[in-house]
Amino acid sequence: MSSLDGPANIPxxxxxxxxxxxxxxxxxxxxxxxxxLSLVRLYGALSKADIARRSGLSAQTVSVIMRVLEKxxxxxxxxxxxxxxxxxxxxxxxxxxxxxxxxxxxxRRSADLVLMDFVGRIRMQLHRTYAYPLPDEILAFVTSxxxxxxxxxxxxxxxxxxxxxxxxxxxxxxWAEEVGAPPGAMDVWRxxxxxxxxxxxxxxxxxMQNDAxxxxxxxxxxxxxxxxxxxxxxxIGSFIGxxxxxxxxxxxxxxxxxxxxxPLPVRGKNGExxxxxxxxxIFVLENMLRERGIDPEPLWYSADxxxxxxxxxxxxxxxxxxxxxxxxVAAASIVDFSAAVIDGGFPDWVRxxxxxxxxxxxxxxxxxxxVMPEIIEGAVGAQARAIGGASLPxxxxxxxxxxxxxxxxxxxxxx
Amino acid sequence: MSSLDGPANIPxxxxxxxxxxxxxxxxxxxxxxxxxLSLVRLYGALSKADIARRSGLSAQTVSVIMRVLEKxxxxxxxxxxxxxxxxxxxxxxxxxxxxxxxxxxxxRRSADLVLMDFVGRIRMQLHRTYAYPLPDEILAFVTSxxxxxxxxxxxxxxxxxxxxxxxxxxxxxxWAEEVGAPPGAMDVWRxxxxxxxxxxxxxxxxxMQNDAxxxxxxxxxxxxxxxxxxxxxxxIGSFIGxxxxxxxxxxxxxxxxxxxxxPLPVRGKNGExxxxxxxxxIFVLENMLRERGIDPEPLWYSADxxxxxxxxxxxxxxxxxxxxxxxxVAAASIVDFSAAVIDGGFPDWVRxxxxxxxxxxxxxxxxxxxVMPEIIEGAVGAQARAIGGASLPxxxxxxxxxxxxxxxxxxxxxx
DNA sequence: GAATTAATAATTCAATTGGATTTATTTATT
DNA sequence: AATAAATAAATCCAATTGAATTATTAATTC
Numbered sequence: 001m002s003s004l005d006g007p008a009n010i011p012x013x014x015x016x017x018x019x020x021x022x023x024x025x026x027x028x029x030x031x032x033x034x035x036x037l038s039l040v041r042l043y044g045a046l047s048k049a050d051i052a053r054r055s056g057l058s059a060q061t062v063s064v065i066m067r068v069l070e071k072x073x074x075x076x077x078x079x080x081x082x083x084x085x086x087x088x089x090x091x092x093x094x095x096x097x098x099x100x101x102x103x104x105x106x107x108r109r110s111a112d113l114v115l116m117d118f119v120g121r122i123r124m125q126l127h128r129t130y131a132y133p134l135p136d137e138i139l140a141f142v143t144s145x146x147x148x149x150x151x152x153x154x155x156x157x158x159x160x161x162x163x164x165x166x167x168x169x170x171x172x173x174x175w176a177e178e179v180g181a182p183p184g185a186m187d188v189w190r191x192x193x194x195x196x197x198x199x200x201x202x203x204x205x206x207x208m209q210n211d212a213x214x215x216x217x218x219x220x221x222x223x224x225x226x227x228x229x230x231x232x233x234x235x236i237g238s239f240i241g242x243x244x245x246x247x248x249x250x251x252x253x254x255x256x257x258x259x260x261x262x263p264l265p266v267r268g269k270n271g272e273x274x275x276x277x278x279x280x281x282i283f284v285l286e287n288m289l290r291e292r293g294i295d296p297e298p299l300w301y302s303a304d305x306x307x308x309x310x311x312x313x314x315x316x317x318x319x320x321x322x323x324x325x326x327x328x329v330a331a332a333s334i335v336d337f338s339a340a341v342i343d344g345g346f347p348d349w350v351r352x353x354x355x356x357x358x359x360x361x362x363x364x365x366x367x368x369x370x371v372m373p374e375i376i377e378g379a380v381g382a383q384a385r386a387i388g389g390a391s392l393p394x395x396x397x398x399x400x401x402x403x404x405x406x407x408x409x410x411x412x413x414x415x
Numbered sequence: 416m417s418s419l420d421g422p423a424n425i426p427x428x429x430x431x432x433x434x435x436x437x438x439x440x441x442x443x444x445x446x447x448x449x450x451x452l453s454l455v456r457l458y459g460a461l462s463k464a465d466i467a468r469r470s471g472l473s474a475q476t477v478s479v480i481m482r483v484l485e486k487x488x489x490x491x492x493x494x495x496x497x498x499x500x501x502x503x504x505x506x507x508x509x510x511x512x513x514x515x516x517x518x519x520x521x522x523r524r525s526a527d528l529v530l531m532d533f534v535g536r537i538r539m540q541l542h543r544t545y546a547y548p549l550p551d552e553i554l555a556f557v558t559s560x561x562x563x564x565x566x567x568x569x570x571x572x573x574x575x576x577x578x579x580x581x582x583x584x585x586x587x588x589x590w591a592e593e594v595g596a597p598p599g600a601m602d603v604w605r606x607x608x609x610x611x612x613x614x615x616x617x618x619x620x621x622x623m624q625n626d627a628x629x630x631x632x633x634x635x636x637x638x639x640x641x642x643x644x645x646x647x648x649x650x651i652g653s654f655i656g657x658x659x660x661x662x663x664x665x666x667x668x669x670x671x672x673x674x675x676x677x678p679l680p681v682r683g684k685n686g687e688x689x690x691x692x693x694x695x696x697i698f699v700l701e702n703m704l705r706e707r708g709i710d711p712e713p714l715w716y717s718a719d720x721x722x723x724x725x726x727x728x729x730x731x732x733x734x735x736x737x738x739x740x741x742x743x744v745a746a747a748s749i750v751d752f753s754a755a756v757i758d759g760g761f762p763d764w765v766r767x768x769x770x771x772x773x774x775x776x777x778x779x780x781x782x783x784x785x786v787m788p789e790i791i792e793g794a795v796g797a798q799a800r801a802i803g804g805a806s807l808p809x810x811x812x813x814x815x816x817x818x819x820x821x822x823x824x825x826x827x828x829x830x
Numbered sequence: 831g832a833a834t835t836a837a838t839a840a841t842t843c844a845a846t847t848g849g850a851t852t853t854a855t856t857t858a859t860t
Numbered sequence: 861a862a863t864a865a866a867t868a869a870a871t872c873c874a875a876t877t878g879a880a881t882t883a884t885t886a887a888t889t890c
Contacts, residue, residue: 022450022472023443024850025874031438032874049840057439061875063841080883086839087883174784230669232749244750251661253751254645255786263784264748265741271686275781276748326680330745333679333691334647335659336668366690369589369678371670439875440849447849464865476850478867495858501864502858 029065032057036065037074038399040094041119042226045078047089066092074098074118074398094119099398100157102149102164102204103390104142105211105383106133106194107345108172108179108238108283109300112383113145116390120222122383124149129300132181133172135192143201163205163393166195167214167385169239170257179238179283207392209252211235213259214388215380216243217250219341221391221399223379228339231373232331234261234324235384236344236354239281246335266326269319276327280320282345288312303382306347317350321357328358328375329365336371343378345385351377444480447472451480452489453814455509456534457641460493462504481507489513489533489813509534514813515572517564517579517619518805519557520626520798521609522760523587523594523653523698524715526553527798528560531805535637537798539564544715547596548587550607558616578620578808581610582629582800584654585672594653594698622807624667626650628674629803630795631658632665634756636806636814638794643754646788647746649676649739650799651759651769654696661750681741684734691742695735697760703727718797721762732765736772743773743790744780751786758793760800766792 032055039054040046046054052062069075076095080088099118105111110129114122126145130137142164150158176186199206209217216233219225225245233243242261244251252258262277278284286296292312298305328340342355355377362375380387447470454469455461461469467477484490491510495503514533520526525544529537541560545552557579565573591601614621624632631648634640640660648658657676659666667673677692693699701711707727713720743755757770770792777790795802 022447022470022476022850023438024472025440025443025872026850028438028440028443029874047840058876059841060843060877064874067842082884084839085837085885087841087881089840246661246666251750254753255751257786258750260751260784261748263782265744265781267682267688273682273781275784277784329680331749333676334746334749335666335673336670336675338669366680366688367678369675369690369692371672440847440873441875444849462865473851474866475852475868478865479849482867497859499864500860500862502856502866504865 032061033065033069034399036062036069037094040075040092041221041399045091045093047081047091049089072098096121097157098160099162099394100153100160101162101390101393102146103386103388103392104164104166104168104198105214105386105389106138106166106168107211107385108132108169108181111138111141112386113142113149114383114386114390115149116387116394118394120218120387120391122387124152125383125386127302132176132179132185133189134185135188135194135197138194139197139201142198146202161204162397163207164198164202165214165389165392166198166206166208167211167389168194168208169211169237169241170260175239175277175283179286205393205396207389207396209389209392210241210243210256210260211237211385211389212241212261213243213250213252213256214392215241215343215378215384216245216259216388217391217395218380218384218388219343219378220245220248220250221395222387223384224339224341224376228341228374230335230337231339231341232261232328232335232337233259233341233378234280234327234343235378236280236282236320236342236346237385238283238286238345240277240344244335261327261331264327264330266323266330269322274323276323279323284319285309285313285316288316303345303347306350317353317357321354321361324354324358325361325365328362328373329367329370332370332373337373340373340375341378342375343380343382343384345382348377348381351381447476448480448484449814451477452484452509455490455507456636456814460506460508462496462506464504465506487513511536512572513575514577514809515568515575516577516805516808517561518801518803518807519579519581519583519613520629520801520804521548521553521581521583522626522800523547523584523596526556527801528557528564529798529801529805530564531802531809533809535633535802535806537802539567540798540801542717547591547594547600548604549600550603550609550612553609554612554616557613561617576619577812578622579613579617580629580804580807581613581621581623582626582804583609583623584626584652584656585675590654590692590698594701620808620811622804622811624804624807625656625658625671625675626652626800626804627656627676628658628665628667628671629807630656630758630793630799631660631674631803632806632810633795633799633803634758634793635660635663635665636810637802638799639754639756639791643756643789645750645752646754646756647676647743647750647752648674648756648793649695649742649758650793651695651697651735651757651761652800653698653701653760655692655759659750676742676746679742679745681738681745684737689738691738694738699734700724700728700731703731718760718762721765732768732772736769736776739769739773740776740780743777743788744782744785747785747788752788755788755790756793757790758795758797758799760797763792763796766796 036051048062048066052059075092078091078093080090082088096117096119101116103114112127114125117123128141172189173186195206195208212235215235229248230246235241242259244259264276265273266276268274289296359375451466463477463481467474490507493506493508495505497503511532511534516531518529527542529540532538543556587604588601610621610623627650630650644663645661650656657674659674679691680688681691683689704711774790
């Protein structure tokens with residue numbers, strides 16, 4: 001048949017991939033255990049028979065796995081469900097006190113340290129505001145904060161802490177002037193490896209992730225995630241950022257910046273091309289207030305401290321909504337997200353107004369051929385970043401990313 | 416500790432997910448077999464020991480698996496490699512004649528039917544052009560074409576045909592006037608299920624996928640894919656379309672339209688907002704030529720039939736490059752792709768000019784904060800859609816999507 | 831209405847299956 | 861002699877299969 005050869009010889013560049021490894025029994029068991037835990041978390045409470053049906057595993061296998069998880073204290077049994085023919089089923093649920101985790105949200109205006117339990121509830125928290133962050137102060141806040149919170153736990157509880165997850169912005173030194181930091185004051189951050197510095201002072205495993213990505217992760221697990229297999233997420237903080245969920249898993253991309261979204265080009269009020277973050281960020285509102293002689297301090301202290309600032313705030317919401325609507329159309333043209341989720345470091349009533357305005361603005365755009373996502377409010381709220389941070393240690397150890405058996409290799413490894 | 420409860424009760428919507436099932440040994444073997452095949456394909460030729468190292472599987476396991484694959488004729492052994500200490504290693508490579516597959520590319524101007532071998536080479540092909548496609552003619556072309564090509568094979572070869580993969584545009588009836596079809600002529604396509612109709616007339620399994628996504632798949636496997644773990648792909652046909660590769664796997668999204676890219680809003684020549692497909696599509700060039708009294712027929716017959724059309728073509732390339740550059744920035748703001756790959760149904764020299772122009776235009780945009788992908792030419796070329804189509808049956812049966820053990824459930828199942 | 835029997839479903843026990851690993855051996859080379 | 865590839869045999873381990881146990885509701889009989 002070689003005489004029939006058509007146009008051939010497609011050049012194949014040298015492979016750079018390091019595909020995931022092979023499968024074996026040990027990994028299969030680890031995977032199935034995580035799967036079971038994740039299913040229980042997703043549905044709140046499931047019997048062994050339920051898990052067997054939903055996982056496709058045999059009843060016996062599920063029985064064995066769940067007995068182990070119960071023995072380890074990760075699962076606990078609920079009240080038997082009667083009323084149906086047959087032996088009553090025993091719903092198993094996640095034991096909220098099985099695992100605790102610290103989450104640190106470090107921002108341009110404030111830091112939060114939270115202790116989260118195994119079902120995503122904040123059990124304790126500390127808060128600090130500042131004009132701009134400095135490494136030493138952050139380090140002191142974390143180390144003393146962890147000590148303080150741990151003091152309130154007993155020995156047994158302390159032993160169940162899975163680790164500390166940090167949610168922090170990328171490249172803090174950028175855009176420093178926009179938020180009023182003295183020129184050069186943020187340059188110290190260029191040489192700081194916060195994760196390493198904290199790890200050296202804390203006796204727990206330390207994880208770190210972009211703050212908006214973390215918030216997105218919190219939304220995935222504890223918010224609207226279970227209802228939408230993929231969504232684009234916007235978190236409006238001092239600077240707007242975002243994240244991407246695909247196949248019910250965070251997609252953080254090659255450089256970890258997927259879903260950063262801030263630099264997305266949009267058309268500004270006067271038709272000029274601007275970056276999304278120059279419009280839909282809280283620092284913009286802050287500057288608008290300052291220009292009008294209004295004290296913006298209430299913006300930082302706590303999301304609940306916001307008041308209705310009137311006209312400048314309405315203008316900011318309108319501008320932001322216009323920009324967000326464009327960003328959503330652009331995102332939808334690239335991936336057919338089922339939802340666009342908007343949340344931020346502000347009270348719920350502000351979020352509602354932003355989302356409604358964005359829905360209105362989106363309707364005015366040219367949507368031919370675009371599969372538009374549902375535009376909805378985030379369900380987690382202002383603390384999403386800290387919660388997302390705190391989830392990192394828990395997910396690394398106990399839960400599965402949808403259907404990926406073996407985690408992607410580290411970025412460093414794939415050179 | 417419950418007295419310390421912080422802000423809690425995050426509402427959890429009803430789960431809609433049907434996460435992937437559990438793992439077991441049978442699936443593990445199937446997965447490992449595909450992994451081995453994929454590794455051999457990726458690297459061209461690897462010894463059993465190499466595979467063991469790269470997969471993390473034990474030498475014995477790999478030995479067993481590869482002997483089976485060799486016995487099945489999928490792998491064949493190369494010349495022993497001497498010159499190093501120890502027993503010489505025997506590189507195993509994919510047997511190109513182990514599996515054949517048909518690929519049908521159906522477009523607005525022409526259709527191609529190809530027979531592809533197991534390493535992605537086109538062995539035979541048929542081509543047909545038309546003013547616009549009609550279901551009956553396409554059906555006749557495929558059925559008679561397959562018969563004709565199969566006649567040139569012997570019985571043994573015929574038995575190795577894995578199936579037929581169709582690459583066709585979404586919603587053919589849209590934009591019909593733009594390409595000069597009589598009003599309403601394309602409406603017949605609304606009620607046609609091409610995949611089912613062809614499957615009823617052909618004795619092979621039939622697969623179908625969007626044409627641009629198919630081209631993207633061909634690029635992933637046979638083109639630049641091995642060098643870039645994620646990229647956004649543009650295929651410039653009668654209409655521009657595209658695809659997305661994440662973690663070395665096609666991402667086709669919830670509705671199968673991820674990476675459609677056509678409706679992406681960009682700024683046109685006069686500052687007005689337009690959709691990418693209204694600028695960077697071959698039908699636009701076609702119309703430009705017609706306006707100037709130039710016969711556009713050479714555009715359709717074959718990519719090699721193109722001639723340099725001079726000024727109108729240069730203008731089209733410039734306009735397209737401006738639009739593509741904006742699309743790439745938008746895509747990069749959402750996902751940090753390592754590359755943006757541009758290919759199309761045109762000769763290589765046109766592709767080179769488009770890519771160079773796009774690189775130049777991208778440099779003029781505001782890139783602060785954007786992780787820009789490398790803008791590169793596709794390595795597969797004008798036949799990418801047909802090759803991608805032909806890969807569908809092969810991939811469904813023999814190769815793995817990176818590290819996903821169990822394929823995502825069908826979209827229909829996840830309601 | 832109470833007692834009895836059948837049907838159903840959840841769970842577990844015991845035996846089997848099958849694929850990966852481990853250990854030891856053979857082969858071919860520098 | 862050292863090294864590396866390849867394979868054979870024995871072992872291990874998690875999932876499955878099929879049977880048994882348990883707890884319940886539903887239907888029937890007295």
